[in-house]
Amino acid sequence: GQNIDQPTEMTATEGAIVQINCTYQTSGFNGLFWYQQHAGEAPTFLSYNVLDGLEEKGRFSSFLSRSKGYSYLLLKELQMKDSASYLCAVRGAAGNKLTFGGGTRVLVKP
Amino acid sequence: GAVVSQHPSWVICKSGTSVKIECRSLDFQATTMFWYRQFPKQSLMLMATSNEGSKATYEQGVEKDKFLINHASLTLSTLTVTSAHPEDSSFYICSAGGGIDTQYFGPGTRLTVL
Numbered sequence: 001g002q003n004i005d006q007p008t009e010m011t012a013t014e015g016a017i018v019q020i021n022c023t024y025q026t027s028g029f030n031g032l033f034w035y036q037q038h039a040g041e042a043p044t045f046l047s048y049n050v051l052d053g054l055e056e057k058g059r060f061s062s063f064l065s066r067s068k069g070y071s072y073l074l075l076k077e078l079q080m081k082d083s084a085s086y087l088c089a090v091r092g093a094a095g096n097k098l099t100f101g102g103g104t105r106v107l108v109k110p
Numbered sequence: 111g112a113v114v115s116q117h118p119s120w121v122i123c124k125s126g127t128s129v130k131i132e133c134r135s136l137d138f139q140a141t142t143m144f145w146y147r148q149f150p151k152q153s154l155m156l157m158a159t160s161n162e163g164s165k166a167t168y169e170q171g172v173e174k175d176k177f178l179i180n181h182a183s184l185t186l187s188t189l190t191v192t193s194a195h196p197e198d199s200s201f202y203i204c205s206a207g208g209g210i211d212t213q214y215f216g217p218g219t220r221l222t223v224l
Binding site: 035048 | 142144152153154155156159201203205207212213214215216217218220
């Protein structure tokens with residue numbers, strides 16, 4: 001089975017940096033995804049990691065350590081519009097099925 | 111980028127009726143689509159994997175006779191909630207694979223059962 005943990009909520013100030021951690025225990029691993037979801041909307045794709053290391057995309061970066069079962073999403077230069085839920089999802093060994101963590105609600109304050 | 115659409119965006123129905131939700135991949139073919147359910151302030155829970163031309167694969171605890179899935183073509187999957195009850199009220203989201211490194215989500219369907 002899959003078990004994916006991430007903090008429930010985080011608060012940060014506009015312009016600051018926030019790091020959202022995700023730990024996972026899975027029976028197989030074929031990639032880790034981060035999605036952003038605003039209330040009442042569908043998730044939008046942010047990043048994908050399958051090898052160890054850091055992937056950078058503008059203000060967002062994602063890191064993966066497969067040996068530790070650990071990933072983080074780093075949001076820099078926070079903007080008010082970044083207030084949303086951030087979902088960590090792991091793809092198992094077979095097929096394209098994703099298992100989602102509980103999501104982290106990030107609140108950006110002025 | 112790839113686009114996945116869902117119809118309807120929201121639906122209100124009476125208890126005991128059936129509701130059909132469509133999921134379409136607009137600019138790519140998808141042999142596999144996924145159906146998720148999301149309750150307020152909770153994460154996405156995978157309900158089933160929809161396979162074109164064959165039976166859907168349901169996750170543990172999901173009643174296949176209640177949530178009927180049909181994937182009749184490479185661009186369309188439908189989810190029918192049969193004999194809906196208030197506890198079925200939720201946000202239903204479909205997704206389709208755009209490749210090995212991503213999966214695209216539809217905009218979701220909010221179902222309210224009175």
